[in-house]
Amino acid sequence: MSGVTCRVAVGPEDLDACFGVRKEVFVAEQGVPEDIEYDEYDGGAVHVLAVRAEGGGALGTGRLLTGDAAVVKNGDPDVGVGALGRLAVLRSARGLGVGAALVAAIEGAARERGLHAVDLHAQTHALGFYERLGYVAYGAEFLDAGIPHRAMRKALR
Template sequence: MSAVACRVAAGQADLDACFAVRKEVFVAEQGVPEDLEYDEYDGVAVHVLAVRADEGAPVGTGRLLTGAAAAVKNGDADPGVGALGRLAVLRSARGLGVGARLVAAIEDAARERGLHAVDLHAQTHALGFYERLGYEAYGAEFLDAGIPHLAMRKALR
């Protein structure tokens, strides 16, 4: 695969690309119902898009929630903690570092907004991925869309 560039989504075409990646990964592959995949937070989130640098084809996405939306998702009233979510990489781009680059771009967006930490709800099969990126699990396992998850947090420097 060619190099991948990550950027904050700008405009409807980028948002449509983010949603298309999520539909392929979460709805088509994992069986998450569309009405659960797309939510009221999509309108206030900072969406990040990963594209093939040479052709611009989307290969991954993720989002960052801040403020009140992050507080609700995290169950934490600390306004300095963002919520990373909806991280998805197309099957053809997995294992190539795209997910780690997306997480780094989302963390950069969080720092730019003055946040000191990022929380996320990781599917349990992805715990090792997030641990390698500095996230620590806390709390009890829970189901989200029928899939086991754990809450995780990383302090930003």
């Protein structure tokens, strides 16, 4: 996608940008309580940040959990499965391919870490987005932060 760069967040400035996007999208826009938006997994997560290629302004973010954290989030004992989560794109950047670019970057980070699949918990309104990217829903619908979700998985090649 032209004009946007996705990269693994490094340093406090990048992390602040990631958390700022999440606050705008999940807390302010969707009404997720701030005390559950940020969790004990953030410290060990791989955070990915989408920024404008020129100017560097944050457009979106997402995170990848690996190892034991992913096992807990996925509910699957397979440590070779990562957990993609907290994918958020600012309203002004939606429809520009930022979300798909973030997912591709997170999948790349998963491959680099030797993972063979990625799970996620998708808000039900976003199922089609993830299906277009190769994810398959499984299990029953459930509520997370009062929002309907479905579990999804994609095998990495």
